Structure formats: structure tokens, C-alpha cells
Amino acid sequence: MSLVTLEHVGVALGGRDVLTDVSFTMDMGEIVTIVGPNGSGKSTMLRVIVGAVQPTKGRVIRKEGLKIGYVPQKLHIDPTLPMTVRRFLSLPRRVDNDAADMALTETGAGHLYDRQMVDLSGGQFQRVLLARALLAKPDLLILDEATQGLDQPGSADFYDHIDRVRREFGCAVLMVSHELHVVMAASDRVICLNGHVCCQGEPEHVASAPEYRALFGTGTHGALALYRHEHSHTHDTCDDAVCDHDHSHDHGSAP
Known part of the structure; x- marks a missing residue:
């Protein structure tokens, strides 16, 4: 099917x-x-x-x-809001460290684990969004x-x-x-x-x-x-x- x-x-x-x-x-x-x-x-x-x-x-x-995993066209995050990549991956449901590590590594973003979301470049931001979409194993x-x-x-x-x-x-x-x-x-x-x-x-x-x-x-x-x-x-x-x-x-x- x-x-x-x-x-x-x-x-x-x-x-x-x-x-x-x-x-x-x-x-x-x-x-x-x-x-x-x-x-x-x-x-x-x-x-x-x-x-x-x-x-x-x-x-x-x-x-x-x-x-279904979904990567949007854009996602606005308040620049005054402190949020690491790791914390972002646990919104709205918490994921364990192994799953977060694996998803980031698969998208070439493993080195961004502790970075602030507001400090990411456009390409890094999209890779993190992709990692988040993969957490559900779509x-x-x-x-x-x-x-x-x-x-x-x-x-x-x-x-x-x-x-x-x-x-x-x-x-x-x-x-x-x-x-x-x-x-x-x-x-x-x-x-x-x-x-x-x-x-x-x-x-x-x-x-x-x-x-x-x-x-x-x-x-x-x-x-x-x-x-x-x-x-x-x-x-x-x-x-x-x-x-x-x-x-x-x-x-x-x-x-």
C-alpha cells in the first residue's frame, strides 16, 4: 500500500x-x-x-x-529567549539524550548540541529543524x-x-x-x-x-x-x- x-x-x-x-x-x-x-x-x-x-x-x-515529519519554510524564535538546540529538540515532548544525539548526527548538526538557537546560521537552523522532524522516525x-x-x-x-x-x-x-x-x-x-x-x-x-x-x-x-x-x-x-x-x-x- x-x-x-x-x-x-x-x-x-x-x-x-x-x-x-x-x-x-x-x-x-x-x-x-x-x-x-x-x-x-x-x-x-x-x-x-x-x-x-x-x-x-x-x-x-x-x-x-x-x-509524518515536517520541516517548515521558516520558524521564528524570540531572540531574547535563551534556548539551546538540545532543549529545542525536547519541545513539545521530551526526548532522551541518545535520540537527540542520533538525530543531530544524522543531519550533520551534532556539534550544535549546546549552541543557542538564536546563534545558528540559516543552514544550521534548518539542519536542527530536520533533526527534530526525524525524532518521530517518520x-x-x-x-x-x-x-x-x-x-x-x-x-x-x-x-x-x-x-x-x-x-x-x-x-x-x-x-x-x-x-x-x-x-x-x-x-x-x-x-x-x-x-x-x-x-x-x-x-x-x-x-x-x-x-x-x-x-x-x-x-x-x-x-x-x-x-x-x-x-x-x-x-x-x-x-x-x-x-x-x-x-x-x-x-x-x-x-
């Missing part, structure tokens, strides 16, 4: 259709990236998957006992724009850690990001979203699909070779049928 399946899901928020007829399946061990312009419904799709937003149409099927790890604000080398390094986490933990990874050249190359499968699924498949096929190029142009395709990870399994290729929706308008996103 798949970890999560969306069947013809539609979501209307504030009187607007944010998602229309979205079907999606996530299997154990794969890395899937959702790409799309601002207002395309990417964050709403994540919220549907975790159960924070209920679909207006269609249904969501989750594997029984599914455990079946599915979700990252919503998790490298926003990092430079390109920092983003590439973070995604290298994600790939290693996927291999060592055996979890699936679902990502949303605007860093197309890095994220798509780190993925097994890419879904191009603009209120509906425009196309999906392996990164190279999506990058050359007319629906993708209509949204993002052609500049991303040539950069894929610089970052491409090799994986032992394959997925269905992109549907090259011409998209029958108008991309010129904004579908809106969840508030």
Missing part, C-alpha cells in the same frame, strides 16, 4: 478553487518534489496530505499509522520551502543530507521548493502544479515538457546534469499531453 494517495482532490478556499482534480500517490523510499509558481496551491496540497486542510472534493487515503518527511534564504551551495548541501537521510531511514521525502535546478535534480519524481497537475514524471522529462516550460522557461533544464543523483528505481515518465488549462491566472494559495 502507498503511504498516501490523493484521488481527484479539489480544495476551495475563500470562494476560490485552489486545487482542482489533483491525483497523487507517494510510495515508501522515493523523493518527490512539487514545483509551481507562486499561488499554485503547493502549500495547500501539503496541508491536505497532513490533514490540516480537508478537501472539498475527492478523498485522501493514508496508510494506517502513517508517521515514514514520510515533508519539507515546505525548507532552504529558503540559503545560498546555492548551502541548499545543495542540505539536499545531500536529505538524500542520505532517505537512504538511511528508508522514509519517503516530499519537497516543495522554488530552487528548481537543485531540487529537481535531487528528486526521483517531479510534479508540476498550477492549481491542477500540469505534468509529472522523472526530472528530465518534466523539464522538457511543454507544460513545465510554459511556466518556468527553459533555463532549468541545462543545470540538471550538475546535481543529478542516480537512483536504482524508475518511475513513469511525464505525460506530454498538452495541458488544457490556462496558466495565465493565479489560482491562489492557502492563507
Whole structure:
């Protein structure tokens, strides 16, 4: 059984259709990236998957006992609040030292154990957030724009850690990001979203699909070779049928 399946899901928020007829399946061990312009419904799709937003149409099927780890786009911590990395990992539920050590080590943040959260760089902060998400030993790890604000080398390094986490933990990874050249190359499968699924498949096929190029142009395709990870399994290729929706308008996103 798949970890999560969306069947013809539609979501209307504030009187607007944010998602229309979205079907999606996530299997154990794969890395899937959702790409799309601002207002395309990417964050709403994540919220549907975790159960924070209920679909207006269609249904969501989750594997029984599914455990999800979540790395948010950003997290604000009051700079006047003294809090070490170790203490942060025990919020809201205390974890033992061995579990905290293991999670930080897995994400390359073991040396940050006693550091103050407010003193961390952007990349260090995201690694700590990733460690916190791994404490639950998730079946599915979700990252919503998790490298926003990092430079390109920092983003590439973070995604290298994600790939290693996927291999060592055996979890699936679902990502949303605007860093197309890095994220798509780190993925097994890419879904191009603009209120509906425009196309999906392996990164190279999506990058050359007319629906993708209509949204993002052609500049991303040539950069894929610089970052491409090799994986032992394959997925269905992109549907090259011409998209029958108008991309010129904004579908809106969840508030």
C-alpha cells in the first residue's frame, strides 16, 4: 500500500478553487518534489496530505499509522529567549539524550548540541529543524520551502543530507521548493502544479515538457546534469499531453 494517495482532490478556499482534480500517490523510499509558481496551491496540497486542510472534493487515503515529519519554510524564535538546540529538540515532548544525539548526527548538526538557537546560521537552523522532524522516525518527511534564504551551495548541501537521510531511514521525502535546478535534480519524481497537475514524471522529462516550460522557461533544464543523483528505481515518465488549462491566472494559495 502507498503511504498516501490523493484521488481527484479539489480544495476551495475563500470562494476560490485552489486545487482542482489533483491525483497523487507517494510510495515508501522515493523523493518527490512539487514545483509551481507562486499561488499554485503547493502549500495547500501539503496541508491536505497532513490533514490540516480537508478537501472539498475527492478523498485522501493514508496508510494506517502513517508517521509524518515536517520541516517548515521558516520558524521564528524570540531572540531574547535563551534556548539551546538540545532543549529545542525536547519541545513539545521530551526526548532522551541518545535520540537527540542520533538525530543531530544524522543531519550533520551534532556539534550544535549546546549552541543557542538564536546563534545558528540559516543552514544550521534548518539542519536542527530536520533533526527534530526525524525524532518521530517518520515514514514520510515533508519539507515546505525548507532552504529558503540559503545560498546555492548551502541548499545543495542540505539536499545531500536529505538524500542520505532517505537512504538511511528508508522514509519517503516530499519537497516543495522554488530552487528548481537543485531540487529537481535531487528528486526521483517531479510534479508540476498550477492549481491542477500540469505534468509529472522523472526530472528530465518534466523539464522538457511543454507544460513545465510554459511556466518556468527553459533555463532549468541545462543545470540538471550538475546535481543529478542516480537512483536504482524508475518511475513513469511525464505525460506530454498538452495541458488544457490556462496558466495565465493565479489560482491562489492557502492563507
